[in-house]
Amino acid sequence: MPAREPMPQWNRRSVIGAGLGLLAAPVIGAGVASAAEATVTPQIVRLAPGLDRYLSVDTPIETIATGIRWAEGPVWVPHGDYLLFSDPPANVIRRWSRAKGTELFLSPSDAVAPDPATVREGGSNGLTLDHSGNLLIAGSGSRAVVRLDLKTKRRTVLVDRYQGKRFNSVNDLCVAADGAIYFTDPPYGLVGGDQSALKEQPHNGVYRWTPGGAVELVDGTLSRPNGIALSGDGKTLFVSVSDEQEPRIMAYALDAHGLPTARTLWLDAKPMLAKAAPGLPDGMKIARDGTHFNSVPGGMMLLTPEAEPLGLIATGAPIPNCAFGEDGRTLFLTANDRVLRLRLKVSAL
Incomplete structure (x- = not known):
């Protein structure tokens, strides 16, 4: 599917570049950054x-x-x-509440006793809820999409293969109105990445799984698919590409069956690396009014549905993901070695 020509970049190069110039730090990919790189006041x-x-x-x-x-x-x-959040290299899920603060929720969060010689991140990565309130886990270590009953903590593997071959390391996921699950499958969880002996898939894919059990390849051409989200009307799928050479966010127009009919470049994030801003495109959430909250080089960016930048939340280190919570007016940020919380003026839900 051909990509359209990139949107004019004058606004992103000048406005974003000026903003990120205040926050320059070493570029960090989809891995663990040191605590020293998170010392800038948010x-x-x-x-x-x-x-x-x-x-x-x-x-x-x-x-x-x-x-x-x-x-x-x-x-x-x-x-x-x-709030639940993952720590993939530690293989745990933690829980935060106003009443009890932060406590351990699930250990191991995904793979049981993964081999550190072959598995780089054995724990859960992306998390979301299905329409019944169960937790859906993007299993970096198990290389599967897993459903967890929050009351019993009983696990069910929903899908772990495509065309008979195991996934690489499932990274992030989102749920459509009909219950279908879209998910990304880069090689980040494997030691050696694309060169890992465990890698069975010939591509790093974006997939769609339906409750009936069918799994379909949405796109197998992206080098590093990562964060994923659906528009409010369910007609557009957005996928972050954490490629250090071509960081970007792609948009897929979906048909009535939830499959892509066209692919376009929604955001070219390469200009954001000009000031050595930390991180790459990663997780994202879309508010009810269509405003995007996207992880980009430099932090968490708010953008219009047309990809025009509105503002940036920055810490001097990557902010790989976010979630709306409480009454919809709280934004939670998973920010490298910490979790941040801030209140929004209006509900995003």
Whole structure:
């Protein structure tokens, strides 16, 4: 599927470049950054007036959890009023609530006793809820999409193969209105990545799994598919590509069956690396009004549905993912070795 011509980059190169110039730090890919790289005081950079609907530059940013090897995959559980988030290299899921703070929720979070010589990240990565309130786990170590009953903690492997071959290391996932699960499968969880002896798939794919059990390849041409999200109407699928040479976010127009009919370049993130901004395109969430909260080089960026930048939340280190929670007016950020919390002016849900 051909990509359209990139949108004009004058706004991103000048506005974003100026903002990220204040926050320059070594570029870090999809791995663990040191605590020293997260010492910059978190701040909000206003890039356009549209940011004011959600945030002010002086909005307090609270740290609610620290001491994490690599914070990922946050999801708010409304029927329990708590946040779950992954630590893939530590192979645990932690829970945060106002009442109890941070506590261990699940260990191991994914693979049982993974071999460190072959498995780089044995734990869960992306997390979300299905329509019945079960936890869905992107299993980096198990190389599968796993369903977890939150009451009993009983695990069920939903899918771990495509055309008879095991996935690489499932990274992130989202759920469509009909219950179908879209997920990405880069090689990040494997020691050696694409050169790993465990790698069975010839590509790093984006997939769609339906509750009936069928799994379909959405795109097998991306070098490093990572974060994934659906538009509110379910007609567009967005996928981050964490490629250091060509960092970008792709958009897929979906037909009535949830399969792509066209692919376009939604955001070219390469200009954001010009000031050595930390991180790469990663996790994302889309608010009810279509505003994107996307992990990009430099932090977590708010953008319009047309990919125009509104503002940036930055810490000087990667912010790989986020989640809306509580009454929909709280934004949780998994920010390298910590989890941040800030209040939005309006509900994103």
